[in-house]
Structure formats: C-alpha cells, structure tokens
Amino acid sequence: MSYIPNSIEDRQEMLKAAGVNSGKMADLFKNIPRRLQPRSFDLAPGRSEFEVEKYLRGLGKKNVTDLVYFIGGGFYDHYIPAAIDALTSRSEFYTAYTPYQPEASQGNLQAIYEYQSCICRLTGMEAANASLYDGGTALYEAAMMAIRITGRNKIIIDGGVSPIYRKMLYCYTSNLSIDFIEIPVSHGQSDRVELDKRLDEETAAVILQNPNFFGAIDDHADICARCHNSGALVIESVYPIALGLLKTPEAMGADIVTGEGQSLGIPLSFGGPYLGFMATKKKYVRKMPGRIVGATTDKNGNRGFVLTLQTREQHIRREKATSNICSNQALCALRALIYMALVGKDGLKEVASACRDKAEYTKQKLGEIKGVEVKKSSPTFNEFTVKLPENANEVIGKLIGKGIAAGFPLGRYYADMENYMLVAVTEKRTRHEIVRFADALEAALWS
Amino acid sequence: MELIFELSRAGRRGVKMPTGDVPESASLDPVYTREKDAELPSLSEPEVVRHFTNLSKMNFGVDSHFYPLGSCTMKYNPKITERIAAFSSFASIHPLQPQLVNGGMLTQGALEVISDLENVLCEITGMDEFTTQPMAGAHGELTGIMLIAAHHREKGDRRKYILIPDSGHGTNPASAAIAGYEVKTIKSDDKGVMDMNEFRKEMNEDVAGVMLTCPNTLGIFNPRIKELADLAHASGALMYYDGANLNAIMGKARPGDLGFDIVHLNLHKTFATPHGGGGPGAGPVGVKKHLAEFLPTSRVVKRKDGTFTLDYDRPKSIGYISQFYGNFGVLLKAYAYILIEGKEGLIEVSENAVLNANYLMRRLKGHYDIPYGENCMHEFVISCCRQAKRGVHAVDIAKALIDKGIHPPTIYFPLNVKEAIMIEPTETESRETLDEFVRVMIELAELAEKDPVAFKEFPKTTSVGRLDEVKAARDMNISA
Numbered sequence: 001m002s003y004i005p006n007s008i009e010d011r012q013e014m015l016k017a018a019g020v021n022s023g024k025m026a027d028l029f030k031n032i033p034r035r036l037q038p039r040s041f042d043l044a045p046g047r048s049e050f051e052v053e054k055y056l057r058g059l060g061k062k063n064v065t066d067l068v069y070f071i072g073g074g075f076y077d078h079y080i081p082a083a084i085d086a087l088t089s090r091s092e093f094y095t096a097y098t099p100y101q102p103e104a105s106q107g108n109l110q111a112i113y114e115y116q117s118c119i120c121r122l123t124g125m126e127a128a129n130a131s132l133y134d135g136g137t138a139l140y141e142a143a144m145m146a147i148r149i150t151g152r153n154k155i156i157i158d159g160g161v162s163p164i165y166r167k168m169l170y171c172y173t174s175n176l177s178i179d180f181i182e183i184p185v186s187h188g189q190s191d192r193v194e195l196d197k198r199l200d201e202e203t204a205a206v207i208l209q210n211p212n213f214f215g216a217i218d219d220h221a222d223i224c225a226r227c228h229n230s231g232a233l234v235i236e237s238v239y240p241i242a243l244g245l246l247k248t249p250e251a252m253g254a255d256i257v258t259g260e261g262q263s264l265g266i267p268l269s270f271g272g273p274y275l276g277f278m279a280t281k282k283k284y285v286r287k288m289p290g291r292i293v294g295a296t297t298d299k300n301g302n303r304g305f306v307l308t309l310q311t312r313e314q315h316i317r318r319e320k321a322t323s324n325i326c327s328n329q330a331l332c333a334l335r336a337l338i339y340m341a342l343v344g345k346d347g348l349k350e351v352a353s354a355c356r357d358k359a360e361y362t363k364q365k366l367g368e369i370k371g372v373e374v375k376k377s378s379p380t381f382n383e384f385t386v387k388l389p390e391n392a393n394e395v396i397g398k399l400i401g402k403g404i405a406a407g408f409p410l411g412r413y414y415a416d417m418e419n420y421m422l423v424a425v426t427e428k429r430t431r432h433e434i435v436r437f438a439d440a441l442e443a444a445l446w447s
Numbered sequence: 448m449e450l451i452f453e454l455s456r457a458g459r460r461g462v463k464m465p466t467g468d469v470p471e472s473a474s475l476d477p478v479y480t481r482e483k484d485a486e487l488p489s490l491s492e493p494e495v496v497r498h499f500t501n502l503s504k505m506n507f508g509v510d511s512h513f514y515p516l517g518s519c520t521m522k523y524n525p526k527i528t529e530r531i532a533a534f535s536s537f538a539s540i541h542p543l544q545p546q547l548v549n550g551g552m553l554t555q556g557a558l559e560v561i562s563d564l565e566n567v568l569c570e571i572t573g574m575d576e577f578t579t580q581p582m583a584g585a586h587g588e589l590t591g592i593m594l595i596a597a598h599h600r601e602k603g604d605r606r607k608y609i610l611i612p613d614s615g616h617g618t619n620p621a622s623a624a625i626a627g628y629e630v631k632t633i634k635s636d637d638k639g640v641m642d643m644n645e646f647r648k649e650m651n652e653d654v655a656g657v658m659l660t661c662p663n664t665l666g667i668f669n670p671r672i673k674e675l676a677d678l679a680h681a682s683g684a685l686m687y688y689d690g691a692n693l694n695a696i697m698g699k700a701r702p703g704d705l706g707f708d709i710v711h712l713n714l715h716k717t718f719a720t721p722h723g724g725g726g727p728g729a730g731p732v733g734v735k736k737h738l739a740e741f742l743p744t745s746r747v748v749k750r751k752d753g754t755f756t757l758d759y760d761r762p763k764s765i766g767y768i769s770q771f772y773g774n775f776g777v778l779l780k781a782y783a784y785i786l787i788e789g790k791e792g793l794i795e796v797s798e799n800a801v802l803n804a805n806y807l808m809r810r811l812k813g814h815y816d817i818p819y820g821e822n823c824m825h826e827f828v829i830s831c832c833r834q835a836k837r838g839v840h841a842v843d844i845a846k847a848l849i850d851k852g853i854h855p856p857t858i859y860f861p862l863n864v865k866e867a868i869m870i871e872p873t874e875t876e877s878r879e880t881l882d883e884f885v886r887v888m889i890e891l892a893e894l895a896e897k898d899p900v901a902f903k904e905f906p907k908t909t910s911v912g913r914l915d916e917v918k919a920a921r922d923m924n925i926s927a
Contacts, residue, residue: 002787002788002792002795002796002874003522003523003525003719003874003875004795004796004799004874004875005875005876005877005878006799006803006877006878010877010878011799011802013878014802014803014806014878015802017806017809017810018802018805018806018808018809019805019809019822020805025798025802028798028801028802028805028822029668029696029699029700029801030822031667031668031670031822031824032668032670032696032699032700033670033673035673036670036672036673036700036704036705037699037700037704038573038698038699038700038701038704039573039701039704040570040573041570041571041698041701041790041794042570042790043567043570043571043785043789043790043793044786044789044790045789045790045791046786046787046788046789046790046791046792047786047787047789048787049525049527049787052527052531052783052786052787053527053530053531053783055786056531056534056560056779056782056783056786057531057534057536058556059556059557059559059560060534060536060537060556061536061556062555062556062559063536063537063540063553063554063555063556063557064544064552064553064554065535065536065539065540067544067553069541071541071543071544071547073543074770075541075542075543077539077541079464079465081461081462081492083461083462083492083495083496085533086496087495087496087499087500087503089529090499090500090503091508091509091510091511091524091721092503092504092506092507092508092510092511093503093506093508093723093724094508094524094721094722094723094724095508095509095510095511095514095521095524095721095722096506096507096508096509096514096722096723096724096725097514097516097519097521097722097724097725098722098724098725099724099725100516100857101507101845101846101849101854101855102911102914103846103849103906103909103910103911103912103913103914104506104507104512104849104854104855104906104909105505105506105507105724106448106502106505106506106909106910106911107501107502107503107504107505107506108502108506108724108725110448110450110502110505111499111502111724113450113925113926113927114450114451114452114927116925116926117450117452117926117927118487119926120926121485121486121487122485122487124481126926127925127926128925128926130725131726133582133583133586133726133727133769134582134769134770135770136767136769136770137582137586137769144625164767164770167766167767168766168767168768168769168770170766170767171593171743171765171766171767171768172589172593172768174593174596174597174765174766175593175596175600175626175627175628176627217475217479218479219478219479243481243485244485245475245480245481246479246480246481247478247479247480247481247482248481248485251481251482260770267538267539267776268538268539268540268541268542269532269537269538269539269540269775269776270537270540270541270542270554270557270771270772270775270776271542271769271770271771271772271773271775272542272582272727272769272770272771272772272773272774272775272776272777273582273726273727273774273775273776273777274770275727282923285923285925291725292925293925294919294920294922294923294924294925295919295922295924295925295927296914296915296916296918296919296922296924297914297915297918298911298912298913298914298915299912299913299915300912302910302911302912303911304910304911304914305914306914306916306919308916308919308920308923308925309920309923311920313617314585314617314618314620314621315617315618315860316617317617317621318617318620318621318630319620319621319623319624319629319630320624321617321621321624323621323625324585324588324589324618324621324622324624324625325583325585325586326583326584326585326616326617326618327583327584327585327725327726327727327728328725328726329723329725329726329727330723330724330725330726330727331721331723331724331726331727332723332726332727334499334724337451338495338499340487340488341451341461341487341488341490341495341498342461342462342490342492342495343461343462343464343487344455344459344460344461344487344488344489344490345484345485345486345487345488345489346458346460346484346489347460347461347462347464348484348485348487349484350464350466351464351466353466353471354464354465354466354467356472356475357466357467357469357470357471357472358469360469360472360473361469361470361472379475379476379479393547393548394548396547396548397547397548397549400547400553405541405544405547408543408546408547409547409548412546427464427465427466428465430465430468431468431469434469
C-alpha cells in the first residue's frame, strides 16, 4: 500500500520521458554500484491502515492509562481545551514547513509572533524566540548563550533545578571545558550563603528554577542583584502555569528565562513532542538561539511577518551560528498560543489558583495521616515534598494498584531521599480524587 | 490581519476551567506573587477559532499546495497516523510513569513501539542499534557528533576536526562546532561530489569524523562512497550519515553497508510525519555495534520473558540527550507509516521519488541551466543564471511560483550552485501536478525573456506582497 498516485502506466511513460528507455525502475539507480546494494532489507509486508490501527490500538491497551495522576516533576496533567486539537488539526498548519517563504506562510508567522508576544507577557521579558525542543534543551541553550554574552566559563547551578535538566546540561557540554558548580538547596530554597561564596568574576551565569524541583517557590531578586554585581547573568527556569500567580522572572531581575511548555495545552504523550520556551532582554537578542519572527511591512505598507535576525543561524553562519537548531516546535508553539488565548488573562490566574488551592487541600489531607510529613519549610505552588514512614517507591507501587499514581519517588534521583515523594496536583484533580488518594495512602501505610 | 491582542476585549473567556471544589487556600506572601496579571488576550472560543482558522488560510501546506522544497521531503502525511497518535492510551501517559517501581510494566505498549521502531530503522539503514531520543535532524546530528567524541575519548585520542563537503546542510558544521570541533570544508568536484584529492589531503589522524549526505544535496549518489569511508576509517575517523535524503535509497542502498558508523534519520521527511510548520520532527540516531555503548540514556531493553524495560545503568553513555524517550507522538506516526508501507511499499516510495525527480529534471532541461544534469536521485538543483542575466533571480522565480499556487522549492542552496533552485517533488505527487509545475516553470522562463521587470511585482495573490526583511531586522519588532 502506498500514497503514490501514479499508476503503473503513468510510471512507464514517465520513465521513457525521463530518458530511461529500458522502462526499468532499477535503471534509475545505476549510480549505486552493485556491490553497494543492501545486504538485507528484511521488513514485513505492508498492511492495510485498518490492520495497523487495530494492531497499535492493541499495543496501546498494554499501557496502564486509567491512573489518577499526582505525578509532576516538571510535566503536568492539565486540562486541554478541545479547540486546540480542532485548530491544530487544520492541515494548512500541520502540513506546512518552516516559513522560508513568508508570503506563503503568513498564518504560521503571525501565530509565532503572537506566541512570542504571549511568552513575553507571561514572563515579563522583552523578547522570546519561536521555541526550542523542550525545557531541558532550552536550559542548555541558555547556558551557552550566557557563556557567549559574558565571555566567561563557569556556571553555578542551584540544587533546586530539575535533576533531568542538570543531567542534560552535563551531557551536552561534556566536550567543552565549562566549570559547573552545583549548590544543594538549603531548607528547600536556594542557599544564598553558599552561592555568595562561589559567585565570582569568572561566573557566566547562575541557573535557578521557580518553583524548584521540590515544589518550593522563592523570590530570587536578591540573588539576581548579587549576580549582576559580579557581572554574571541569571537564568531562570519557570513553570508557565505558575506564572498566573507567581512573581515574574523579569521582576526578580532574570536575564534569560526558559521553561518547559508542555503544561500549555500539550498532551503528556509519553515525553513528547513538547516545547521549550526562551525569553530574554532586548539587548541580548542577537545572542539568542533559534528562530525569531519579526513584524515588518510590504511595499504598500501592509503589516506582515518574516523570520528575522537570521544571521545568528546555521543556514547562514554555518559553524559560527549561535546554535545548530534548524526548526522550532512550531505546532506545539501553536498549541501553547491557542491555550493562552482560550484561557486568557483571567483564566490563567484561575487555573493557577485552582492548582494551588487543590495542592494545599491535598497537603492538608495527606498531613493528617499518621507518619506522613508534608515539608513546610517554604511555600509551594502545586507540587510539594512528602516524607513517608517507609520507602516511597514501595508505597507508590501499592497505590498504583488502587488506580492512583501518588507521586514521584525522590530516591530515584537523590540517594538520601528514599522515603520521600514529590506530589503534584493540577486543576483536573477533584476533591473526591484527593480524598480517595489520602484514604488509599493511609490504608497502604497502616492496614 | 489583526493580531489576537487587537481582538481582545476585557471580560471575555474562551474556556471555563475546572475550579473550586476545595476550600480556597490562604493567600501567598506578596513577595512571591506577580504584581500585575499577564496581559494575555481575552476572547471567547468562537473568536479564537475564527482567528486561527483565518490565519491557517494564509498558509501553504502539503494538503493544499505542491510543495517541492528541496532537502525537506514534503510528502503527503497519511491521516491514519494522526488518529493513532491521538489514542489516549498513548497520548495521556506521563513520561515518568515507567520510572516508578516496576513502572516499565505500566507502559509496555509504548516501550514496545519504541523497541520495534528501533529494530525496523536498523534494518532499513543497515545499522545495529538505534536511539529514538533526538527530537529533530539537527538534534540527531549533535547526538552523532557527541558519539564520535565519546568514541575517541574512550580511545584516549584527542582529535580536532570534522570534515564536511561544501554542499552539506548548514546544520552539519553548526552541530560539529557546538560539540567542540573545528570544521574543515571540502570542495565539490566537477561531478558535484566531494573532491577525492581534497579529501585525501585533509584526511589525517586529527580528523574525528566525516559528515556526509548521500545522495548529497545536489541529488547525486557518490559511487565512490565506500572508498571514501575506507579512507576515513584507515585514519581512525568515523563516518556520519546525514539521513535527510534517505527517501532516495530505501531498499536500494543502506548507510550501514556503505561504510557509515552513525546515521540520523528525519522521520518527518522519509517517514511521512507532518512538518508542523517547522516542527516537531524526530531525528533518531543509529550506530554500528562498536558505538552502541555510548548511546544516550535510557535504552529500551527487551527481557528474556518478552517484556520491555528501561535501562539507566549505562556507564559509557553520553547521557541525557533528551528529557525522556524522544518525541514519542512523532515516533508513533512514523512507526504506523512503516507498518502500512512494509518492505515493498518503502522500495516503491524511493523508486517513485527518484522517478518523479528525474522526470521533472528532464522536462525542465533546456529551459533552465542544470549544472549536474546527467541523472539525479530524489532531488535536483537547477540554476537561474540564465534568467539572472535578464535580472530575474531565483527569489523572483520563487515569488512568481507562489502566485501560481505552488510553494517554491528551496532557493540559494546548496551554496556551491549560483542562483540555485533545489527541487524535490516526492513520490506522493501525481504526474498531472508535475506536468503543471513544468508548464509554469517554462512559462516563467519565457516571461523572464520577454518581461523581466514583471517579476518584481510577484507575489500579487497573497495577503501581503514581498516583505521588507531589512526593516524587520533593523526595527526588531518581535513581540506585541
């Protein structure tokens, strides 16, 4: 089966027209020497789309999908309004490519411009790019950008930054000589004392996260001020839904802002596709990686949009480019934009408040259980750390049997936190589900 | 068209979110909260839907237009794969779920998809192991270069250079550079392939690897590719295959048999997943056995009892290239496509992609200069040098095509052809579409002779005319 329109007769005639008088397809490949032909090409025969759909539906059933999620860790089970799927299913959007020809791509370009604008409004920053692959790669790109801007080589990472992001940073820079210093959190928040000790004239940037991986929220304004005194930049990784309530990174003084955009209307989909957003100050735009869309006019003065500042990019600068990235996550960025447009100014605040209210209620319910300690050293948004009287992994395992994904076991990334779990609550969780979770946890621990 | 912010009216709402079945919590200390609300637009759902529907109409896509964008393989995207990727049994799974205790058992279906896809990609390319983690072609390149670095580091071998032909994609040198290598560019010879003498001259024990596209961006398959790979290997360098052009050779040649050690594929090109307006794509990377231990963490492993698990205990791995397992939704679409096509289908895909390109090239001959015009694989490059003498440049031809309802091919690439127009029709276009394209291209060549000034007005049929890119860069209006 295939999606080739031309009939066998068409092909025969086309072969002749193409100068292949033998009429044999094989002759189109005569530049490939016989000895270089495949040693094997052992694939199953094609199947009908019905059969493939049925087969993959069967594989889907092997996943356990009816869990009530209290797992987050940077990736959250938020509600996705139906209009997002309907609009991004328009094939004028999803079957197009990078808008190299602006006049034939104004829809895509204007959407990216609006997306960039929404990211700026959300973070308070002046300039955003068209998106990067995900939150982790965005953070890596931000670190490289800070190194380019400052000409320095040392990066300080706050211990509250996601362990997944930290692993990615180390992976990407393993062939470069960059000094990384990690500073563990103190009572759940950034350790100012230790940070002060390590911050020096060699430091390109300090990387922070708000809320941090353990769920704690912080005001990093003092850290930003200290960094700027030493000529270092501040990179702040943020959770976009939380920005419905929380102080913006701009208000704290951050220089580069990144984050995982999944929570903005993008399905969890087993890890991707997602998007990473990035925003900065206008003065750093020329050091920013990735596609950027700008407004301009045509010769009649009509407003239109183009890819701009392309001299930063690989297709022009090749090995001197700011990054090797060629695409953005355009369709995911479109989803995020439509999400922000549907939820809107008031709605975002409400979603954020609902998340926090439900998380606080969950804290209260879990805290009533004997032996369960909800960490309270710092305020939180929708995620928090819970200490259990026994191994968290095993407790979580028991609750899976009750249809509840209770949280993420922190022992997975922190050897001394075997009894801790990270619990996330979104606006989708109901009071009933929260109570059921608390009851199931109590039963798992004590009966 | 108006911006969404210009349509915004205070008090309007596009969706009602679930709230309020728990007590309101105590307010946060204002030191932690934002002073002013984020100025997102306020609109009703009908207004949002109309705005984006209208925006979509200002876009060319494969479903609506012929889109022969060279090196991008803008083939038709089968609808069934969209339906499958939307199954909630895949789309709703949290990526940390398999990292819970015995968590692999909670996501057996998803892990099986990844494992099976890795296996079929190995067979298609002749590689031994694949990782699905890289999220785009350029991301795959970077992963590949890091694997090259890991290989040399393991041997205690410090090498400095990556060799790349002048016809290579811009991402190749950029990927090599950001991974810490210096790039040496090798010229093409008069046949359009990497100059063998130049290559010999630059190949030595400081070279870590060679990055090649084969067939290259001129649509030429280098028959001496194996010889080139042998030379590289003799100096201890590794061979990297940029899989952007795999659509030309499925079932006809495999990078693994040609001497390549590493390959990335663009699932959004060869395997028909939508380009999404610039992403998301997927750029899985395959390697020969000797590099498998360096592949990114985690790996999907099949246990003896037939179940699947994730292996994180990989001491020599380059580490976390991706947050999780790659762009899973895209992987699922590509896997469905491969299952539907099957062995014969994929061979037919490449044959017809190459046939369509040769048919077009032959029919355009005489009307445009074709610098490497003997025969081509899945794409070819014409030059508008002849038309440029009349003042009609590649960009002018491109803009004229827009008015004819055709998305322009890639222009001004590859860099080693002046006034280049790079055309890749793909196998999913009918003969009638190709004939219409030929008719239009000939008409434009004639117009270039008769009335070259006319081109400066194109395009006339789009929502905006030619846009002032200099002004865009100067004014830097990048957010509203």
